[in-house]
Amino acid sequence: MGKQATEILKGVLEGIVLAILAARPGHGYEITTWLREQGFTDIAEGTVYALLVRIEQRGLVDVEKVPSEKGPPRKVYTLNAEGRRQLDEFWSTWGFLVDRLEQLRTNQLRTTQEGQ
Template sequence: MGKQATEMLKGVLEGIVLALLSRRPAHGYEITGWLRDQGFNDIAEGTIYALLIRIEQRGLVDVEKVPSEKGPPRKVYAINTAGRDYLNEFWRTWSFLAERLEQLHQGER
């Protein structure tokens, strides 16, 4: 992924993570793995963990510590009502921007 794509992704990564958590609870390593499976190979685990801390502090997720077979308990993040409200707003904003960008793109042809 190029520098431009990485910069654009940073702007929407919070929405992407909340969308993933709306499907099912997950811990940071799972989220990073899913992103990499989708081709977002330049996303560092540290970026995801910092984002998870931010959305936890903002009250958008609930956190449960779950025992791990490989060391200390893992934090499992689950989207809550405030997070769903935020995600709904994210999708409204995304739709607005995507429509306008598509209009611009079509105008270039």
């Protein structure tokens, strides 16, 4: 992933993680694995864990400690009502941005074609 894509991803990672948790509860390793399986191969586990701490502190998720077969108990994160509101706002903002970017791209292509 290029530097520009990495910077954009940093800006939307919270929304992506909230969307994952809207589908099902999960712990940090599961979320990181899923992201990598979806092509976000440059995501560091530490980035995901730091994000999970932030969304927990902001009250967007409920956390349950469950026993682990290996090591200490795992924190399983579940999206709560406040997290759902934040996710809805993310999707609304994302839709707005996609529309504006597509409009900009279409206008730029049209201008380029007219200039030829």
